[in-house]
Amino acid sequence: MPLKDSYQLPAAADMHVHLRNAPGPIAQLVTPTIRQAGVDCVFVMPNLAPRPVVSVAEALEYKRQLQLIDPDVTYLVSLYLHESITPDEIRAAKKAGIAGVKAYPRGATTNSEWGVVSFEPFHDVLAAMEEEGIVLNLHGEAPCSCADGVTVMNAEMKFLPVLKDLAQKYPTLKIVLEHCTSAEGVAAVRSLGANVVGTITAHHLALVVDDWAANVNNYCKPSAKSPEDRRALLDAVINSNGKFFLGTDSAPHDISAKKGKGNTAAGVFTQPFALGYVLTALEEALQRGDIKDEAAVTQQALSGFFSEFGRAFYGVAPATRQVLLKRGGQVIPESLKGDGAEIVPFRAGEMTWSVEWL
Amino acid sequence: MPLKDSYQLPAAADMHVHLRNAPGPIAQLVTPTIRQAGVDCVFVMPNLAPRPVVSVAEALEYKRQLQLIDPDVTYLVSLYLHESITPDEIRAAKKAGIAGVKAYPRGATTNSEWGVVSFEPFHDVLAAMEEEGIVLNLHGEAPCSCADGVTVMNAEMKFLPVLKDLAQKYPTLKIVLEHCTSAEGVAAVRSLGANVVGTITAHHLALVVDDWAANVNNYCKPSAKSPEDRRALLDAVINSNGKFFLGTDSAPHDISAKKGKGNTAAGVFTQPFALGYVLTALEEALQRGDIKDEAAVTQQALSGFFSEFGRAFYGVAPATRQVLLKRGGQVIPESLKGDGAEIVPFRAGEMTWSVEWL
Numbered sequence: 001m002p003l004k005d006s007y008q009l010p011a012a013a014d015m016h017v018h019l020r021n022a023p024g025p026i027a028q029l030v031t032p033t034i035r036q037a038g039v040d041c042v043f044v045m046p047n048l049a050p051r052p053v054v055s056v057a058e059a060l061e062y063k064r065q066l067q068l069i070d071p072d073v074t075y076l077v078s079l080y081l082h083e084s085i086t087p088d089e090i091r092a093a094k095k096a097g098i099a100g101v102k103a104y105p106r107g108a109t110t111n112s113e114w115g116v117v118s119f120e121p122f123h124d125v126l127a128a129m130e131e132e133g134i135v136l137n138l139h140g141e142a143p144c145s146c147a148d149g150v151t152v153m154n155a156e157m158k159f160l161p162v163l164k165d166l167a168q169k170y171p172t173l174k175i176v177l178e179h180c181t182s183a184e185g186v187a188a189v190r191s192l193g194a195n196v197v198g199t200i201t202a203h204h205l206a207l208v209v210d211d212w213a214a215n216v217n218n219y220c221k222p223s224a225k226s227p228e229d230r231r232a233l234l235d236a237v238i239n240s241n242g243k244f245f246l247g248t249d250s251a252p253h254d255i256s257a258k259k260g261k262g263n264t265a266a267g268v269f270t271q272p273f274a275l276g277y278v279l280t281a282l283e284e285a286l287q288r289g290d291i292k293d294e295a296a297v298t299q300q301a302l303s304g305f306f307s308e309f310g311r312a313f314y315g316v317a318p319a320t321r322q323v324l325l326k327r328g329g330q331v332i333p334e335s336l337k338g339d340g341a342e343i344v345p346f347r348a349g350e351m352t353w354s355v356e357w358l
Numbered sequence: 359m360p361l362k363d364s365y366q367l368p369a370a371a372d373m374h375v376h377l378r379n380a381p382g383p384i385a386q387l388v389t390p391t392i393r394q395a396g397v398d399c400v401f402v403m404p405n406l407a408p409r410p411v412v413s414v415a416e417a418l419e420y421k422r423q424l425q426l427i428d429p430d431v432t433y434l435v436s437l438y439l440h441e442s443i444t445p446d447e448i449r450a451a452k453k454a455g456i457a458g459v460k461a462y463p464r465g466a467t468t469n470s471e472w473g474v475v476s477f478e479p480f481h482d483v484l485a486a487m488e489e490e491g492i493v494l495n496l497h498g499e500a501p502c503s504c505a506d507g508v509t510v511m512n513a514e515m516k517f518l519p520v521l522k523d524l525a526q527k528y529p530t531l532k533i534v535l536e537h538c539t540s541a542e543g544v545a546a547v548r549s550l551g552a553n554v555v556g557t558i559t560a561h562h563l564a565l566v567v568d569d570w571a572a573n574v575n576n577y578c579k580p581s582a583k584s585p586e587d588r589r590a591l592l593d594a595v596i597n598s599n600g601k602f603f604l605g606t607d608s609a610p611h612d613i614s615a616k617k618g619k620g621n622t623a624a625g626v627f628t629q630p631f632a633l634g635y636v637l638t639a640l641e642e643a644l645q646r647g648d649i650k651d652e653a654a655v656t657q658q659a660l661s662g663f664f665s666e667f668g669r670a671f672y673g674v675a676p677a678t679r680q681v682l683l684k685r686g687g688q689v690i691p692e693s694l695k696g697d698g699a700e701i702v703p704f705r706a707g708e709m710t711w712s713v714e715w716l
Contacts, residue, residue, distance in 0.1 A: 144568050146585040146646060151567045153511060153584070209509045210502045213581060214621045216574065223571060226511070227504040259617050263572045288504065 002286040002294060003279060006326045008358065009299070010319035012275055012306040013041035015076075016137075016178055016199050016247025018267070021048050022065035029338030030252045031069040033272035038306075038323035038355040041074040041316055043137075043247065046102055047111040052080035054114075056092045076314060078102050078137065082114055083121065087128035099314050100135035100176070101125075108141045108155070109221040109266055115139075119166060126166070130173040135314065138163060140177045140185065141222050152223045153209070157184045167192045174313070179204065179249045181222040183232035189243055197313055199247025200233055200305075203268040203346050205281035216258045217344050220251060221266040227290070234285045237278070237305050238296045245310035248274045255335065255342045270346045273332055275306060275325055276353035277346060322358040329354025360644040360652060361637060364684045366716065367657070368677035370633055370664040371399035373434075374495075374536055374557045374605025376625070379406050380423035387696030388610045389427040391630035396664075396681035396713040399432040399674055401495075401605065404460055405469040410438035412472075414450045434672060436460050436495065440472055441479065445486035457672050458493035458534070459483075466499045466513070467579040468609065468624055473497075477524060484524070488531040493672065496521060498535045498543065499580050510581045511567070515542045525550045532671070537562065537607045539580040541590035547601055555671055557605025558591055558663075561626040561704050563639035574616045575702050578609060579624040585648070592643045595636070595663050596654045603668035606632045613693065613700045628704045631690055633664060633683055634711035635704060680716040687712025 014034070019042075020026040034042055044066065046053035053059050059077040066075045076099035079085060085101070093101075103122075104115035119126065129136055140163060141155035142148070150158045163177055177189050180198040189198040207224035218224070236244040251267025258264055270277055279302075285291045307319050328351045336343045372392070377400075378384040392400055402424065404411035411417050417435045424433045434457035437443060443459070451459075462473035477484065487494055498521060499513035500506070508516045521535055535547050538556040547556040565582035582588070594602040609625025616622055628635055637660075643649045665677050686709045694701045 146566060146588075146648075149585050151584055152571050153567055208504060209511055212571075213510050213577060214624060216622065219571060226509055227507050230504075264574065266572060290504075 002283050003297060003327070006324060007299065007302060008322055008324050009038070009303050010307040011040040011321045011323055012038050012246060013310040013316065013319070014039045014246055014248050014250070014274055015043040015176070015310040015314070016045065016201070016249045017042045017271065018045050018047070018249070018251045019066060020252060022062060022069065025338055025340035026252050026254070026343070027066070028069060029336055029341050029343065030271050031066060033336070034070065034073050035357070036272045036355065037274040038325065039274060040072065040319065040321065041076070041311065043076040043099060043314065044078065046078045046080040047104065049111050052082065052111065052114050053078070054080050054082045054084050056089060056096045056098060059093070059098050060096055074316065076100070076316070080104070080114060081116055081122060081125070085125055087124050090125055090128040090132055090134055094132040094134055098134070100137045101129060102137040102139070104139045105141060105143050105159070107143045108139055112139070119162065126170055126173065130170045133174065135174040135176060136166070137176045137178055152221065153225060156180070156182045156222050160184060160188045163188055164192070167196050178247060179222060180233060180236065180244070181225050182229045186232045186236045194242070197242070198236065198244045200236060200244050201247065201249045201268070202270045202274050202277035202281065204233055205230065205237065205278060206284065216264045217346065217348070218268060219264055219266055220249070220268045231290045234282065234291055237282070238291065238301045240301070240305055240309060242304065242309045242312065244305065245313065246274070246278070246306050247310070250274065252343045255344055258344065268346050269343050272336070272345060273330070273352045275355065276330070278306070279325065279353050324356040324358055325353045326356070327353055360641045361655060361685070364682060365657065365660060366680055366682050367396070367661055368665040369398040369679045369681055370396050370604060371668040371674065371677070372397045372604055372606050372608070372632055373401040373534070373668040373672070374403065374559070374607045375400045375629065376403050376405070376607070376609045377424060378610060380420060380427065383696055383698035384610050384612070384701070385424070386427060387694055387699050387701065388629050389424055391694070392428065392431050393715070394630045394713065395632040396683065397632060398430065398677065398679065399434070399669065401434040401457060401672065402436065404436045404438040405462065407469045410440065410469065410472050411436070412438050412440045412442050414447060414454045414456060417451070417456050418454055432674065434458070434674070438462070438472060439474055439480060439483070443483055445482050448483055448486040448490055448492055452490040452492055456492070458495045459487060460495040460497070462497045463499060463501050463517070465501045466497055470497070477520065484528055484531060488528045491532065493532040493534060494524070495534045495536055510579065511583060514540045514580050518542060518546045521546055522550070525554050536605060537580060538591060538594065538602070539583050540587045544590045544594045552600070555600070556594065556602045558594055558602050559605065559607045559626070560628045560632050560635035560639065562591055563588065563595065563636060564642065574622045575704065575706070576626060577622055577624055578607070578626045589648045592640065592649055595640070596649065596659045598659070598663055598667060600662065600667045600670065602663065603671065604632070604636070604664050605668070608632065610701045613702055616702065626704050627701050630694070630703060631688070631710045633713065634688070636664070637683065637711050682714040682716055684712045684714070
């Protein structure tokens with residue numbers, strides 16, 4: 001029997017979510033699904049369009065708007081690393097309870113056109129973040145470049161020298177390599193100090209390149225890679241040692257952005273069923289033999305990955321509530337429809353685990 | 359000046375085309391575009407649905423149906439390697455003028471569910487093909503398998519031991535590694551005798567993985583790979599030595615199969631503008647510096663790749679007509695619409711070269 005039929009776990013923390021503009025049709029549709037998944041704490045990405053969140057005032061207003069949609073979730077809001085941010089703004093961010101600053105390499109993914117070309121000009125800001133204990137959240141991909149041989153398949157690996165350089169220059173800066181997708185990325189995080197961690201999505205535990213090659217709903221940045229890379233991610237979940245925790249990178253896109261005639265938006269939508277997806281992926285990995293040791297998938301490992309490690313890293317109090325996950329209690333709908341938005345969830349039509357709040 | 363503004367060339371031969379069932383809506387729409395591209399000889403793939411072409415009678419009937427659509431094209435028709443084919447059928451095929459037998463690894467691509475699991479059971483057929491001079495056309499991909507670490511990104515490389523093994527066992531068998539996509543594939547073809555050649559598509563000269571990751575119309579099997587792989591293909595075109603020639607693998611799919619909610623059909627449609635796509639790709643490669651030596655893109659190299667090498671390999675007489683290609687004379691339409699079919703061409707909306715028959 002690979003996994004148990006049910007798990008009672010502390011409420012989860014999803015340390016990488018996209019809720020989009022609030023108020024807004026996608027935020028209205030997606031935000032109420034956070035708790036549906038067994039999650040009560042989220043780290044919210046600041047890459048709003050047409051303008052990202054670049055000031056404390058904007059971040060606090062964004063948080064207020066999200067609280068209006070569901071007040072029973074803890075929203076850790078963030079800033080988008082941009083030249084308009086000063087060390088003073090970082091200090092103000094700390095006082096205001098803002099948790100992190102997200103850096104996007106320019107052009108690497110959705111809404112990254114405001115992003116970073118080089119970290120050099122941000123030295124004073126990074127130094128202030130290190131001093132204040134504000135987390136640096138990295139979209140860890142080198143921008144794709146044929147001249148440099150960088151493609152969606154190796155962009156994370158090609159970014160790792162930047163990660164290592166930042167970790168060396170700012171030795172106590174808290175850094176998250178967001179949505180790790182490669183064996184090399186996992187190894188890099190492991191090789192660095194306890195202040196450097198990685199988030200892992202639900203879908204990257206299930207997918208390889210073949211699964212998104214022909215399916216727009218499975219395509220995201222960073223893209224899912226090889227079976228070997230997936231094995232490294234699965235191992236990071238069950239042997240985390242606090243270095244890896246859940247960050248779904250749940251990325252809602254209206255169906256029109258996925259199925260249009262032009263380019264397909266990058267992003268996999270996993271918010272409402274986040275924990276179930278992870279359990280299913282672990283079970284499939286056991287069946288494939290990608291996880292050799294059934295005994296390694298412990299209650300403790302799941303509690304740590306889902307809830308404890310992320311909260312501890314961000315200095316959030318441990319969960320006070322528990323959730324009960326039961327195998328196979330729920331069918332993933334073909335789409336979520338709201339006022340002006342329709343979003344296709346990952347693994348639409350499949351069975352997943354049900355979630356009950358205790 | 360990277361390329362000339364016009365080229366007068368012998369009519370081209372496209373040694374890998376998909377025309378689908380004839381009569382049929384896609385065949386009616388696509389077959390008339392062969393000559394539009396400057397091509398008057400095509401090697402037609404046998405992977406029809408629901409049943410491939412597995413007998414001489416079926417192949418001849420297919421050819422007759424295609425001739426009804428456009429009688430001014432030379433159709434080299436082929437059989438689909440299948441257990442129902444006997445050595446006698448191979449000898450009959452030779453007499454009937456059938457040019458080749460296509461082998462698909464089972465599950466590797468569109469309509470490959472009838473395909474080959476192992477070449478061992480086909481020994482007598484392959485020996486007869488070697489004796490008769492019937493070409494073996496290989497879809498050179500190992501079936502994707504997480505257990506074996508085979509993905510769309512390395513499936514061609516993982517197939518190469520099979521190619522080498524066949525070349526060794528049947529030393530005079532004429533073999534085509536169809537639609538080469540990798541540096542390793544090109545090197546393998548180069549390392550084998552003159553009886554082993556490779557076809558190269560137009561779109562693989564232009565695309566890398568990033569170009570299909572987010573664009574369903576650029577997705578095909580084998581998939582486009584890295585910038586380094588693309589450089590190897592470009593080099594194979596201009597330094598072919600008769601080992602590489604045009605085979606577009608133009609794969610028409612109705613728009614519904616590309617944009618549906620489920621899986622995306624693999625295939626890039628290039629038939630009507632095949633030569634222009636190649637010239638544009640060569641020009642872009644010169645601009646990027648992927649082809650260092652402008653002087654290598656000669657009239658002779660283009661004539662060989664487009665027309666002479668393929669005909670020579672298949673024993674078809676040299677072209678008797680000439681075509682004049684002129685830079686930028688034509689806009690690629692957003693789609694081709696026929697009775698019951700709509701197909702989006704590669705690089706829709708862009709300018710391409712015009713073709714005039716002399």
